[in-house]
Amino acid sequence: MSGVERVMKPVGPVAGAFMESRAVIAGIMGPVGAGKTVASIAHCVKLASWQNAVWDPQRGCHVKKCRIAVVRDTYPNLDRTVIKSWHQWFPATMGKWSWGSPRTHNFTMTAGTKGLRGYHEIDMEMIFTAIGEHAVEDVLRGLELTGLWFNEADLLPRSAVDVGIGRIGRYPSAIEGGCAVSQIFCDFNAPDEDNWAYDLFVDQSIDPEIRQQIEEEIGQDQPLIAFYRQPGAREKGAENLHNLPKGYYAKQLVGMRADKIRRLIDNQFGAVKSGMPVYPEWNDSLHVVDKLAPVRGLPLRIGMDAGLTPAAVIGQRNALGQTLVLAELAVFIDEEDGSLGSIGPTAFGEALADLLQSRFPGFPVEWAAVDPAAAAGTDGSGNELNWLQIAAKASGLRIRPAPVPNNSLDVRLEAVRKPLSRLVEAGRPGLLVSSECKVLRRGFNSGYVFRRTALAGGDGRYENKPVKNQYSHVHDALQYLMVTSGEGRMAAAAADGGRRGSGPRVQVVGEYNPFA
Numbered sequence: 400m401s402g403v404e405r406v407m408k409p410v411g412p413v414a415g416a417f418m419e420s421r422a423v424i425a426g427i428m429g430p431v432g433a434g435k436t437v438a439s440i441a442h443c444v445k446l447a448s449w450q451n452a453v454w455d456p457q458r459g460c461h462v463k464k465c466r467i468a469v470v471r472d473t474y475p476n477l478d479r480t481v482i483k484s485w486h487q488w489f490p491a492t493m494g495k496w497s498w499g500s501p502r503t504h505n506f507t508m509t510a511g512t513k514g515l516r517g518y519h520e521i522d523m524e525m526i527f528t529a530i531g532e533h534a535v536e537d538v539l540r541g542l543e544l545t546g547l548w549f550n551e552a553d554l555l556p557r558s559a560v561d562v563g564i565g566r567i568g569r570y571p572s573a574i575e576g577g578c579a580v581s582q583i584f585c586d587f588n589a590p591d592e593d594n595w596a597y598d599l600f601v602d603q604s605i606d607p608e609i610r611q612q613i614e615e616e617i618g619q620d621q622p623l624i625a626f627y628r629q630p631g632a633r634e635k636g637a638e639n640l641h642n643l644p645k646g647y648y649a650k651q652l653v654g655m656r657a658d659k660i661r662r663l664i665d666n667q668f669g670a671v672k673s674g675m676p677v678y679p680e681w682n683d684s685l686h687v688v689d690k691l692a693p694v695r696g697l698p699l700r701i702g703m704d705a706g707l708t709p710a711a712v713i714g715q716r717n718a719l720g721q722t723l724v725l726a727e728l729a730v731f732i733d734e735e736d737g738s739l740g741s742i743g744p745t746a747f748g749e750a751l752a753d754l755l756q757s758r759f760p761g762f763p764v765e766w767a768a769v770d771p772a773a774a775a776g777t778d779g780s781g782n783e784l785n786w787l788q789i790a791a792k793a794s795g796l797r798i799r800p801a802p803v804p805n806n807s808l809d810v811r812l813e814a815v816r817k818p819l820s821r822l823v824e825a826g827r828p829g830l831l832v833s834s835e836c837k838v839l840r841r842g843f844n845s846g847y848v849f850r851r852t853a854l855a856g857g858d859g860r861y862e863n864k865p866v867k868n869q870y871s872h873v874h875d876a877l878q879y880l881m882v883t884s885g886e887g888r889m890a891a892a893a894a895d896g897g898r899r900g901s902g903p904r905v906q907v908v909g910e911y912n913p914f915a
Contacts, residue, residue, distance in 0.1 A: 409441070410434035411638025413629045417584075418442050421449070422625035423613075424560070426552065426585040426600045429629030430666045432647060434639035435586035436484045439548055442584055443467050443525070446546045448510070451576035452519045461519040464571040467546045468526040470538070470563075472554040474500065477529045481550045485525075494523075501528035530555060535562050543569035545578055552585035557595035580621075589662045591669035592845035600626035601683075601844075602837050628684050631665040667844070674848025677812065677865050677874075680819040681843040691833035693725050698765035699755070702880025703798065705773035705786045707741045710872040711751050712839065712880050713759070719823045722884060724832040727839050728754055729873050744786045748793025764796060768883035770875065771800040801879035808864065811878035814886040830881075839877060842870030 409415030414434055417427040418441050425442075429435050447465035455462045469485075471477035482502065494506025504525040511518035530538055535558045547563045549555055560583065568581030590596050598604050603624045613623060630636045632648045648664055655664070661676075662669045667683070693699070697715040704710045711728040728751055730742045742750075755764070773787040784792075791798040803810050818829030832840060847870040849863070865871055 410437060410642065411629065411636070413627050414438040414638055417625075417627040418445055420584075420622075420625045420627070421580055421582070422622040423581075424564075424583045424585070424599070424623065425625045425627070426587070426596065427627045427629065428587055428589055428596075428600070428666065429638065430632040430648075431588060431651075431663050432639060432643050433629045433632070433637070433666075434642065435629070436481060436550065437488075437639075439550065439584060439586045440485060440488055443523075443546070443548065444508075446580060446582060446584075447508075447521050447523055449580040450521075450545065450571065451579045453576040455520075458520065460513070463519060463521045464524075464575055465521065465545045466524040466526070466543070466570045467548060468501075468528060468539070468542055468544050468566075469548045469550055470555065470559060471527075471529045471550045473531055474529040476551070477502075477527055482527055485527075501526050503527070530559070535559050539563055539566050542566045545570050545581055547583045549583065549585040551587055553587040553590035553594050553596045557599075560595075560599065589666050589668050591662075592841060597668060597841070597844075600624065601840070629666060630684070631667065633665060669845055674845070674850055674866060676843075676845050677847050677849060678816060678819060678843055680816055683840070683844055686819065686828055686830060686832055686843070687834050687840060688831050689834045691723055691725055691831060691835075693759055693762060694723065698763045699725075699759060700765050700880060700884060701751075701767040701796070702801070702876045702878070702883065703751075703767060703769040703773075703790070704872045704875035704879065705744070705770045705790070706872075708872050709742065709744070709747045709790075710876045711747075711754075712836075712873060712876040713755070714880055716884055719827070720829060721823060721827065722818055722830050722881065722886075724830070724836055724839065724877065724880075726754065726758055726833065727836045727873050727876075729838050729869075744789035745793045748790040748796075751790075751796070752794045766883065767791075767794075767796045767798045768801040768879050769798050770879060771803060771806050773798075774800045801883050803879070803882050811875075811882055814881035814884075815874075815878055817886050818881065836873075838870060838873045842874050846870035847874045 409418055411434070413429070414427065414437075417425060418438050420442075427435050427438060443465075446467065447463060450463040450465055452461035452463050454460075469477075469481060471481060485504075489504065489506065491504070494504065497503045504523075504527070506523055508521040508523060509518070510521060526542070526544075528538055535556055539559075539562050544566050545568075547567055549559060549563075552559075563583055567583060568578045570578060585596070585600075587596055603626070629638050651664060652660060658669055661667045667681075694715055694717060697717060700714050700716060702712045702714075708730065710730075712724060713726040713728075714722050714724045716722055728747075730747070730750070755762075769787055769790070773790070774785055787798050787800070790796075815830070821829035823829055832843070834840070846868065848866055850866045865874070
């Protein structure tokens with residue numbers, strides 16, 4: 400089985416980690432040509448090897464059994480991509496192959512040396528099927544599987560996971576050793592941010608009660624969801640380059656649109672509704688830390704956006720000059736469709752106080768800075784106090800306007816861009832965001848965008864202000880946090896431009912201290 404031995408060698412460390420993953424649902428996302436399909440083929444062999452071995456007296460050896468269904472969007476795509484790759488490793492002449500609908504491949508592999516300890520045989524049953532015009536329930540109905548492989552998973556409906564999770568773990572039967580490890584595994588190119596694959600693998604959105612129930616039944620040894628993002632093709636550590644023709648990616652750049660380059664070459668999530676991400680400097684694998692913990696001994700800093708849909712971002716600044724974004728506060732009517740909720744300054748201030756008390760007990764707040772407009776006028780409810788004063792009273796915080804000259808958008812954006820691009824000690828970025836800041840992260844990846852405006856003749860241009868949507872308010876709050884931390888000093892000077900005599904000038908020197 401030299402072919403099997405070759406396929407087991409990963410094309411890179413990320414692909415290798417995916418091949419070894421035993422998570423209930425595992426996904427690998429990478430650029431075109433990064434070896435995702437080969438890694439998934441190898442994973443089929445891995446999943447089979449993890450099953451229980453049962454003695455077969457007729458064969459005179461132990462036998463493992465595994466049945467995996469491979470699902471694609473259409474049969475033409477199934478035949479020209481995944482099956483073509485499959486036959487490079489497991490030819491149709493091996494065992495029994497059928498071109499029916501679905502296609503099937505049954506064969507036996509051997510492991511070890513016959514007659515020696517540990518030798519066993521593996522009965523593999525592969526089912527290759529496509530959704531096409533059918534309902535997912537009809538395609539997967541009645542299947543009793545060990546595992547499910549969703550090839551180009553982002554092209555499949557979300558219901559494939561909903562239905563598929565009930566089809567795995569049902570083969571082999573208990574008398575044949577039972578299913579030791581069952582799994583759904585997916586491969587895909589970076590999709591648009593509003594694709595279900597983002598919700599599942601990046602946000603890992605599982606209802607807490609369901610998560611608890613699953614963990615009680617299967618234990619916590621098997622992770623529920625695991626996501627493996629390969630480096631972009633132009634990043635250091637890009638995988639599978641040694642198996643690609645010289646200039647493979649360079650040639651694709653010649654005629655590929657920018658949005659396709661972002662997704663298919665750089666392996667970054669695509670923008671929602673054809674928008675252009677505000678921060679191209681963002682790299683999800685570089686700037687995100689899984690459940691970033693607060694640093695003891697460092698005070699908290701808070702940036703806030705005011706108005707009817709307020710938001711807050713809570714962070715710290717460490718000795719390296721890094722800003723650590725630990726938590727966010729955004730109000731939604733319906734988290735399923737991302738509808739923003741309207742809330743007054745009193746309720747928002749109380750919610751912020753509750754968040755600080757529950758997540759960061761004992762941590763002092765160094766300062767809280769808000770959109771300067773929050774200090775103007777009243778809150779519009781007949782109250783004589785403005786939004787800032789009401790929120791301060793409700794939260795118990797001393798809140799001051801962020802020091803942004805004329806509330807300049809350029810200053811605010813530059814205050815975020817600069818630390819995104821800056822590397823400090825050991826190549827660490829100047830801005831780190833906790834994976835728990837899901838709205839902020841979605842915005843960075845592609846939700847916080849400049850809208851493209853179509854013009855006559857089929858051309859278009861991008862507006863110079865980000866779209867106001869469910870991501871913009873949290874990002875505004877981040878901008879006020881960063882400016883107040885001193886990141887906007889150079890941009891502020893440039894925005895002022897030395898225009899003397901044109902009104903009051905604002906100079907930001909060092910880090911802003913609202914208590915001074």
